[in-house]
Amino acid sequence: MLRVAPALLGKILASRSPAGELTAGRIVEVEAYREDDPASHSHRGVTPRTRTMFGPAGHLYVYFTYGMHWCCNVVVGPPGVGAAVLLRAVEPVLGEEIMWSRRAAARTSRDLASGPxxxxQALGLDGSHDGVDLLDEGAAVALLDDGNPPRGRRRRGPRIGIRQATEKPWRWWLDGNPHVSRR
DNA sequence: CTATAGATGCCCT
DNA sequence: GGGCATCTATAGC
Incomplete structure (x- = not known):
């Protein structure tokens, strides 16, 4: 997991809405979560919410939090192991106009997808996408590699927004990228 | 620019 | 009932 998380930097997450709207972003910030980690949803074992986290790698784990927000992760590790990589920020690469329409509060392009x-929201994802196989190119959401190496150096540091295990340096981002959630 | 408060509902104990 | 892998508006400098 700690190897996969930084390897996701620079990869593309693409989605197709029911209306056929295509949006995609380049991953510029991620965080890793795993079972032996008190900050992880999987720490307390399989529950209805975390079922996807314990499933096969390469599927999307989407959860609801703070009464109003959806966040998405890439599941990693073999079935039975609860680990995932939270996608914290992407750089828009396709369908930016559609992202603007979905993100009414955004004032600058950096507001579009700088946060989980x-x-x-910018990619039009919600709980209905929980469990989608990201390696299935026909699916509504897919993880792609366009061959371009990530721009900028990979950096790592403590995770954001958690109250447990705040010391673990399990957040990675592309140094200097303006779409990272905090700088 | 930074700091802070409030929104809002699901999950799990 | 407590807490939450967050975001936004607003106030103040």
Whole structure:
């Protein structure tokens, strides 16, 4: 997991809405979560919410939080192991106009997807996408590699927005990228 | 620019 | 009932 998380930097997350609207973003910030980690949803074992986290790698784990926000993760590790990588920010690469329409509160392009809930909203994702196989190119959401190496150096540091295990340096981002959630 | 408060509902104990 | 892998508006400098 700690290897996969930084490897996702620079990859593309693409989605197709029921109306056929295509949006995609380049991943610029991620965080890793795993079972032996008190901050992880999987720490307390399989529950209705975390079922997807314990499923096969490469599927999308989407959860609801703070009464209003959806956030999405890439599941990693073998079935039975509860680990995932939270997608914290993407750089828009396709369908930016559609993202503007979905993100009414955004004032600058950096507001479009600089945060996990913003990213999920900009890509039009919600709980209905929980469990989608990201490696199935026909699915509504897919994880792609366009061959371009990530721009900027990979950096790592403590995770954001958690109250447990705040010391673990399990957040990675592309140094200097303006779409990262905090700088 | 930074700091802070409030929104809002699901999950799990 | 407590807490939450967040965001936004607003106030103040």
């Amino acid at each position: 809930a913003r990213t999920t």
